[in-house]
Amino acid sequence: MNPADPNEATRDRIFPTLTGVGVMIALSIEAVLSPLQVIPFPLLAVVFSIPLATLRVRAGRVIWLGDRHVSVAFASVLASYLPFVLMFALIPGASGTVTTFSFPPRPDATLTAAFIGLEGGISMWFALHLQWWADREPPGIRRERSWRNPRTWGLNGKAGGTLALAGLAGFVWFMLRFRALPFAGPQGLLALFGRLEMGAVALIGLGGILAEGVVGLLRRK
Numbered sequence: 001m002n003p004a005d006p007n008e009a010t011r012d013r014i015f016p017t018l019t020g021v022g023v024m025i026a027l028s029i030e031a032v033l034s035p036l037q038v039i040p041f042p043l044l045a046v047v048f049s050i051p052l053a054t055l056r057v058r059a060g061r062v063i064w065l066g067d068r069h070v071s072v073a074f075a076s077v078l079a080s081y082l083p084f085v086l087m088f089a090l091i092p093g094a095s096g097t098v099t100t101f102s103f104p105p106r107p108d109a110t111l112t113a114a115f116i117g118l119e120g121g122i123s124m125w126f127a128l129h130l131q132w133w134a135d136r137e138p139p140g141i142r143r144e145r146s147w148r149n150p151r152t153w154g155l156n157g158k159a160g161g162t163l164a165l166a167g168l169a170g171f172v173w174f175m176l177r178f179r180a181l182p183f184a185g186p187q188g189l190l191a192l193f194g195r196l197e198m199g200a201v202a203l204i205g206l207g208g209i210l211a212e213g214v215v216g217l218l219r220r221k
Contacts, residue, residue, distance in 0.1 A: 012065060015065065015073075016125075016127035016128040016131060018049075018053045019052070019076050019123050019124060019127040020049075020121060020122075020127070021052060022053060023077055026045035027045070027115075027120075031107060031112050031116065037101075042080075042081060045123075049073050065134070068136070072127055076126040077123055080123045083119075083122075083173060086166055086201060087170055091193055091194050103176075104176065108176060111175050111179070115173055125165055129150070132151075153212050156209075156211040156212045157208060157209055157213075160209040160210075161208070163202070164202050166201065167199065167204070171198040174194035177191075178191035178194075
């Protein structure tokens, strides 16, 4: 196994995608095989994400992208826990059974798929924006802003994208945990406030993305 040279690593375009795919594989396995939920989610996701994201087969050889890519993949996997951090911080009275990852018995297939996709998207998003460090790219390098390339977005777009993904994942998680909204009692308030607050986080994030688009339009004029 040979480390790849820095120039080769910078050309690796699928690193963020494969980081997120590893998270989605781990979540899919835990959704189907409930006994595996005793393994902490980030640990299982790391087992899949890091090899997928950092190992390549080229010209019959196994190429390792390097320790920096391992660090970025690891951090991006941990970032997929951001929705649960927000739930714990923003929703008073949220119990550990809600703010800790654990699929409910017989989860809804559509909501489960949506949640898994959003969690993988969060890891892809973080890997996309941290890859410059793994590629040893100078932090001060200037790129022309492009709506199609989130790497070039400013603070509005990057923070907005993060909040939008985390808020949507949290919203879907509450839909998954409380499919039939119980309006009576503490559980009803928790389910209602959880959806409202995480939905508000997602809307704030979408506002940041729209602000990024407006800034881009104004700069072109």
